[in-house]
Amino acid sequence: MRRLIPNHVDLLRWALLGVAALVLVVFLLAQRQSVDVSYGQSPAPSTRIEEGAAGELSDATVPSTDEMTALVTADPVVRLPGAIAHWDEQRVREAIGDHDTRILVAPPGLDEAARKRVREVGNATVRVIGTEVSGGAYQAGADTLPGWRAQFATGDVTDQLVTLIARLRKVPAPPDRDDLRWREPSGPELAAVVADLRSDGLHVGAGATLSRVPEAAHTAFPDGAWYVVLPGQPYGEPLPRYGPALTRLAPDRPIVVMYGGWIEYHGPAATDFADLAGASFYTRFADRLSRYDYPQQNVLGAYLHQVTDIRYAGLFDRPLPYRPFDPLRVALPALPWIFAACVAAFLALSVRSLRRSLGGPGDPRRGGSPARLAGLTTLAVEVSLLTDARSNPALTRGIGKLQAARAALDEGLPEPHVRTLLDEAAAELDDTALVVGIASYRPDQYLQGRLS
Template sequence: MNARTYRRWSEPLRWTLLGVAVVVLVVFLLAQRQSVDVSYGRSPSSSSGVDEGTAGEPDRATVPSVAEMTALVAAAPVVRLPGSVAYWDEQRVRAAAGDGTRILVAPPGLDKDERDRLRDVENATIRVIGTEVSGGLYQATADRLPGWRAQFATGDVTDQLVTLITALRKEPAPTDRDELRWREPSDAELTAVTADLKSTGLHVAPGATLTGVPGTASRNAFPDGAWYVALPPQRFGDPLPRYGPALAGLFPGRPIVVLYGLWIEYHGPGATDFAELAGASFYGQYAGLLSRSDYPQRNVLNAYLNRVTDIRYAGLFERPLPYRPVDPLRVALPALPWLFAGCVAAFLLLSARSLRRPDGGPGIRRDGTPARLAGLTALAVEVSLLTDARSNPALTRGIVKLQAARSAWDEELPARHVRTLLDEATAELDDTARQVGIASYRPDNYLRGRLS
């Protein structure tokens, strides 16, 4: 390979390798984020919760004016506004409240201004908005699964009312009671539900608001498919049909999700621990929002399924994960340091070869041409400060010859041609020095002095 061909491919190649090395280094450094990740998979859930506001709530309810509500509360110890959904054991609450306790019950889905209007009813001892119970400076909330189940499945706020009343009276708080009753579904009920589940995987009872299962959230939570039973809020005091265990017994291995109003429970593989964690995690975070809001069942189910997905991806129950596409960056990351080192090594090797090439390459040749070219160029610069109209033509011709020699050198033209141009430039610069009248600026003397 001749010198010109070698330079034609080696110069672009080595600079390309250097650029690739820089890009690889930047990518590698940007990927080194300092973080702590306690899961063994990144959850694909699009949203882990519900947001208060207009996130699927129906038209908000309204309440009367403060004056009207004040008059209603003054006339009766318990005032239930239209749309109210909260219920309680009247005997227990009456025994705890005694005389003088006034309860104002409002529907869920009120905006902030209307909730503030309820709080302005000063003669109301306790306010119940949806199933949110508050009074004075206190708010009573459930903190266990039985309490949340009774609250969101039947609207039962008995324990919250009794707890709040005793707090206002500065009495010891009573022990919560799990008074929710269950019954086995009848054969007719079970037949109707299983027929829908076998056909579509979904049974929606009359009065339920579920319009369909969120597809993406369901696939992420249960990749093998789940069946869903949606029931409306159950009548307070009536036993609830126990569909989950009955269906899990008929279809073992099939995930079963049952909705009683806004209460959601899971039955199926791993339900012993998994269902309790999913329910406690979800309602522990969103019970306050759900108690005062009026979301459709689909919104709440979507949020619950996203929470199930997050729990599965946390790796707590060794359940199989959905397929995850390969991340090219994560796969290539271990190889980036080696690619960087290889590009740098190739760049250094090509640079070293370019410096050590024999005569005819772009490096320093052993015939002294680079030194002579540099010396004559320096001479032309120095003597240009002393020339006049008489000596300028010779200096100009010498500079032109030096530029031609430089171009010929860079283009790797034959060495004889370069030396010929330098000889011509030397003659012109010698003529310039004689005309200027300074012997030390004659090329032979000037170059001898630089080399000495």
């Protein structure tokens, strides 16, 4: 048993070291987790959208720069084929006054080369690409929800034009005006929409560029929502106001209504949510939406991702999706203390083993060497009474060896060494006994005689 216990202790000591190393490795590996974190682990993709990958380029083309320059020289307002921007002639004419201001209107979704050709038309004071209004060194864009609504629902760029022209003339710009008009949808219109919504939650108006609800809808509105997608509305005509009408029919259902590139939210928490979602979405994407010609499918997808982000930001006290139990996340705070405990135990056991291996002169029961030393010493004393000159050196050498063995024993030198010295001393004494001629003084016999 005495040998077994230290073995077990040693085993435990190395096991503790292994556990400590394992814990350390787990801790270091877990550090990677903190690199990629978003609020509430929103599943909306964070990769950037590649140019041209989302179908934003249309088939529209523009003539060469020279041809466009000639067109602009001939006519103060040139609308290229496919142009969608409209404005209030009266207000823009007032802003221009009697200045020579020429406006070139190009279609949306032009590629970089075509946009460059349009920008190079030198005699066009104001360029409108899609609904992006620029002129001189300036670019005018909407920055309010009504402004974005007019721009993306009906292609109305009146405010942008008026602001830009005033800036170019270095006069104060008149305040923005919201000229958009609404109408209640007619009975048959509403009935058709509601029938579609009740069957599969999606109504797609004629001409809308959307085929199905985007994937992101599952995370944006997990409990389901109604989607009404209408094409861009003609400028100057009132828009059918579907949102409130549908909310009256289904008060607890989130409703997303889309007019061209403009998206509205109606339904629960609309007062808080609609403005936040719209403002954050159009602040981020208005530039691209005005310049390009995205399919409504992609616009709605991006909006739903934005809604997902807002939902996961926890602003609206909606319950987060269930997060599964992760033992690592739970154990992580405890790891340093487990590690510390392992280190402490390992240290204690190390001190113990160190003390054992360095401890004292060793095992007190040293295999009979002291007894043999005493016996041989007695023998040497007895023999020394009988010696003559011939046997003297062997006896003297034996006594010298005995003294060396005693010194080694006192110093705590290892047992084999002491035994070697005693063996040499015994050999010398054996020689002495042979010379003296008394067999009982041979060390083997003498020691046996003493023992018996």
